[in-house]
Amino acid sequence: MQTSSVKNQTKQIIALGILGAFIGALVFILGIAIGVAFARPGGLLDAGASPFAVSPSIAANPVAINDTAAEQGRQPSLNYALINDVLRRLRTQWYGEMPSSAQLTDGAIKGMVAALGDEFTQYIEPRFAKLLNEDISGVFEGIGATLRQTPAGGVQIVRTFPGSPAERGGILPGDIIEAVNGVSTQGLNSIEVAALVRGPRGSEVTLTLRRAGRTRPFDVTLVRERIEIPLVSSKMVGDGSIAYVSLFDFSQPASRQLEKHLKELLDKRPSALILDLRDNPGGLLSQAQEVGDIFLKQGVLVIERDYRGNKKVTRTTDRGIAQDIPMVVLVNGGSASAAEIVAGAMQDRGRAVLIGERTFGKGSVQSPQTLSNGGQLRITIERWYTPNDRAIHGTGITPDYIVNSAPEDLKEGKDPQLEAAIAFLTTGKTPPPTPIPTVEPARR
Amino acid sequence: MTRIEKGLAVVAFVLWSAMLVAVGYAGHMLLAPAEARTVYVQSGSALPLLDEAWGHVRAHFIGTVPSNTLRDYGAIRGALATLNDPYTTFIEPQPRAIERDHMRGQFGGIGVSFRQNERGEFVLTPAPDGPAAKAGVREGDVLFSVDGYVLPPAADFEVMARVRGPVGTPVTIEVLRGPDRQRLRFTIVRQLIEIHTVTWRTITSTVGTHPFVVGYLKISSFTDRTGAEVQRAVAHLMEAGAQAYMIDLRDNGGGALSAAIEATSAFLKDGVVAFEIRRSQPNIEHRVRSMSVRVGEDQPIAVLVNANTASAAEVMAAALRDHQRAQLVGEKTFGKGSVQLIFELSDGSAVRVTAAKWLTPARHALDGAGLVPDVEVKGSPAEQEARAMEILRSAAAKHMSMR
Numbered sequence: 001m002q003t004s005s006v007k008n009q010t011k012q013i014i015a016l017g018i019l020g021a022f023i024g025a026l027v028f029i030l031g032i033a034i035g036v037a038f039a040r041p042g043g044l045l046d047a048g049a050s051p052f053a054v055s056p057s058i059a060a061n062p063v064a065i066n067d068t069a070a071e072q073g074r075q076p077s078l079n080y081a082l083i084n085d086v087l088r089r090l091r092t093q094w095y096g097e098m099p100s101s102a103q104l105t106d107g108a109i110k111g112m113v114a115a116l117g118d119e120f121t122q123y124i125e126p127r128f129a130k131l132l133n134e135d136i137s138g139v140f141e142g143i144g145a146t147l148r149q150t151p152a153g154g155v156q157i158v159r160t161f162p163g164s165p166a167e168r169g170g171i172l173p174g175d176i177i178e179a180v181n182g183v184s185t186q187g188l189n190s191i192e193v194a195a196l197v198r199g200p201r202g203s204e205v206t207l208t209l210r211r212a213g214r215t216r217p218f219d220v221t222l223v224r225e226r227i228e229i230p231l232v233s234s235k236m237v238g239d240g241s242i243a244y245v246s247l248f249d250f251s252q253p254a255s256r257q258l259e260k261h262l263k264e265l266l267d268k269r270p271s272a273l274i275l276d277l278r279d280n281p282g283g284l285l286s287q288a289q290e291v292g293d294i295f296l297k298q299g300v301l302v303i304e305r306d307y308r309g310n311k312k313v314t315r316t317t318d319r320g321i322a323q324d325i326p327m328v329v330l331v332n333g334g335s336a337s338a339a340e341i342v343a344g345a346m347q348d349r350g351r352a353v354l355i356g357e358r359t360f361g362k363g364s365v366q367s368p369q370t371l372s373n374g375g376q377l378r379i380t381i382e383r384w385y386t387p388n389d390r391a392i393h394g395t396g397i398t399p400d401y402i403v404n405s406a407p408e409d410l411k412e413g414k415d416p417q418l419e420a421a422i423a424f425l426t427t428g429k430t431p432p433p434t435p436i437p438t439v440e441p442a443r444r
Numbered sequence: 445m446t447r448i449e450k451g452l453a454v455v456a457f458v459l460w461s462a463m464l465v466a467v468g469y470a471g472h473m474l475l476a477p478a479e480a481r482t483v484y485v486q487s488g489s490a491l492p493l494l495d496e497a498w499g500h501v502r503a504h505f506i507g508t509v510p511s512n513t514l515r516d517y518g519a520i521r522g523a524l525a526t527l528n529d530p531y532t533t534f535i536e537p538q539p540r541a542i543e544r545d546h547m548r549g550q551f552g553g554i555g556v557s558f559r560q561n562e563r564g565e566f567v568l569t570p571a572p573d574g575p576a577a578k579a580g581v582r583e584g585d586v587l588f589s590v591d592g593y594v595l596p597p598a599a600d601f602e603v604m605a606r607v608r609g610p611v612g613t614p615v616t617i618e619v620l621r622g623p624d625r626q627r628l629r630f631t632i633v634r635q636l637i638e639i640h641t642v643t644w645r646t647i648t649s650t651v652g653t654h655p656f657v658v659g660y661l662k663i664s665s666f667t668d669r670t671g672a673e674v675q676r677a678v679a680h681l682m683e684a685g686a687q688a689y690m691i692d693l694r695d696n697g698g699g700a701l702s703a704a705i706e707a708t709s710a711f712l713k714d715g716v717v718a719f720e721i722r723r724s725q726p727n728i729e730h731r732v733r734s735m736s737v738r739v740g741e742d743q744p745i746a747v748l749v750n751a752n753t754a755s756a757a758e759v760m761a762a763a764l765r766d767h768q769r770a771q772l773v774g775e776k777t778f779g780k781g782s783v784q785l786i787f788e789l790s791d792g793s794a795v796r797v798t799a800a801k802w803l804t805p806a807r808h809a810l811d812g813a814g815l816v817p818d819v820e821v822k823g824s825p826a827e828q829e830a831r832a833m834e835i836l837r838s839a840a841a842k843h844m845s846m847r
Contacts, residue, residue, distance in 0.1 A: 077492070082791065085789055089785075096723075105523075111523065112498060112515050
C-alpha cells in the first residue's frame, strides 16, 4: 500500500508537473502577448520622454459629427517607430537644446497638416488657442491691422486701418512680423501671430518688423486700443450722379451699416452705383447673404460643397433696396472669401460689371476642432462655387474688365480702378488703354 | 495530499504562473528593440495626439488626403522644424539614394546625365564610352520610361533613382528621338559609374628666367573617393614638375569631413585639421593623416575660395591657412561650420542631424562667419586665378632669390 501510494503520488506529481508545464508554457506565451499588446505603436517611449504619449481623453468635438471616434479607431496609426527613431537620434546627437515634448508634438501636427497642401487648414498651438477662446467676447483690442500668411511661411501686414495704432506707428502693408514682444514668429501661422498681437487695451506691444528695402529688422512699440473699425464709407462721385459705397469686411454689422449708407445715397437719386469690395477680406457667410439680398433678386447666391460631397445652395431673397440701379463692383487681389461670393454672384447673374484685378481665391470654410491637448485644428470642410458653378477656391473671380493699380497710384492720390468704373458707368466704356493702368477685357 | 498540501500546491502554482507571466513579459522586452523596452502602460482606449489630429483631418477635410507615408514624413519635418536649424533635415528615400551615391562617389548606373527641358522632360546626355552610349543612346534623346514605368509630367529625383541600381543588373529604358519622337527601347546592364570630384592640369609660366610650373587642382566636392583622387592628382602634378599649387575650392559645397582631412593631408605635414565640438563630449581633434604622397613644404600654395565654398571645403581652406601653408584668394566663404550626421531610417529615408560645430586649428568658429580671404578678389573667376598666379610667382621668386 505504502509503495503503491508513493507510486500514485509520484504519478500524480508527474502528471501535475506536465500539466503545470503545459499551462506554464501557455501563460508564458500569454505574457509575451501582453507585452506585445502593451508596447503597441504609439507608446514606444515612456510617457515622460515621448512627445507622442497617449493623451488621457478623446477630444471634445465641437462640430456635430459623430463618426470621428469610430473612424479613428479603424484608421492605421502613424508610423511611430519611424518618428520615434528620428527623435531618438535628435535626443542623443543634436547639438542644440531639445525642444519640449509639447513643442515637438505641435511641430509634428503642423508638419502633418502642411502635407495637405491647403494653407487654410491650420493647427493652432494650445497657448494660442487659449488666447483665441478668450477673445470670443467680441471685444477686439489690438493695433488695427490685418495679417496674412505669406507663401514663404512668414506673417505679413495686409493693411492698417485709418487712425489705428498700427497706422499712426508707421506700419506699412507688406511688413513682415518677425517677433512680437521678443517672441519669434518662426513657425507660427497668421492666427497664432494675431493672438500674440492682441491684448488688453492700454498695454504695449512691440513688433519686430522686416521691410523691403531695409537691411535690418526694426522694432515698433504700439499701445493697444479698442479697435472700432468703420465698416462702410460712402460718397457721391463722378459729377455727383454716381453713388459710391465701400464695404471693408463682412463682420456682424456689415449689412445693416451698408443699408443705412445706401438709403442716404439713394435719396440723392444717383444714376448708378459703385460697390467697392477691394481689400475686403470677407467674414461671415450670413453677412454675404444679407449683403447679396440688398442688390440681388431671388436666386442662387453661392453653392457650398462639403467633404461628404453634399451640395448646399444659399439663395438671396427678393427684398433688396438696390435691385435695379446699374452697378459696378470693384475687386482686387485683397477681395477674399465672402467678398468673392458677393462679387461672383453679381457677375454670374448679370447684376453688376466687375472692374479691377483678379480676386484672392479663398472660397472655403474651416471648422475648428479642439484637440485633447487644448490645441485647435481648423480644417477646410467646404468649398464655395458661384451660381454658375465656378470654383472660387484657388482660382478667384476674374473681373469683366481688368484694371491694374500700382502702389504709386495710391501715394499720388490716384485710383485708376475707380476712374475706370466711373467712366464705364457714364459712357459705357472703360478708359482707353494707357501704360498704367492697363485696361483689357478679361478672358473667362 | 492533505488539504494544506493541496492549498500550498495551488498557491505555488499561482505564484509560479505569475512568475512565468513576468518572465514572458521580460522575454518580450528583450526581444523588442532598445527604444521599445520602456513600455507605455496606460489605458489602451486613448489615442495618441497625432492620430487624434489626423482622425479629424481624415473625417472632415474636403480635399485629397495624402498617403500615410507623406503624412508621417510631414510629421517628422514638422518636428524637426521646431529645432530652428536649417541643416537638421529629413530626406525622403529617393533623394537620399542619390545623395548616398554621391557621397560614395560611385554607383551602379548606365552613364547618362539628365537635363530637364522647358517641357519638364528629361533629356539624356550619354557619357562617351559609357554603357548607355555603347547601347546606342544618343545626346538629345528624351527619357520616356524606365523598366515599364512611364515618366509622369512632373518627374524628379525619382527618375535618377529608377535608372540606377546594383552593378550588373539590367535596366530597360525607352526614349523618344528626333522631331517625329520615335520611341526606341534599350536594355542596358548597369556598370560602376564613378563620380569624379578632382580635375587637375599644369599651368606653365616663368619667374624671371626660370620656368615656373603650377599644379592646378580643382576639387568640386568631398566624397568617399576624393582623398584617393587628390593623392593621384598630386602624384601626377609632382611628376609633371609642379613647383607650386593652386587648389580651387570655389563652388565646393563640402561633403565628407574625412575626405577633406585626407585632401588636406596631401599638403600639410602635421597638426590639427579641425576641432569638432559636440554638446556632451570632449572636443575631438581631427589630425593630419599620414599619406604616401605629400607636397613639399617649400612649395607655395594658393587656395581659391568664393561665397559657395562651404563646410568641408572651408575646413580644408582654414586648415591650410591656419598652419601658414596657403593664402586664400577670392571671396568670403559661405560660413557653414556645423557637422551633420546622417541616420538612415528603416524605410530608406534619412535624417540629417547637426551634431557638432567645427573650429579651425586656430580655434576660429566657422559657423555663420565664413573665412575672409587673405587676398580679396571680387572679379571674374579668371581674375581670381590670375591673382593667385601672381601670388604664387612672387612667393616662388622670393624663394628662388633666397636660394
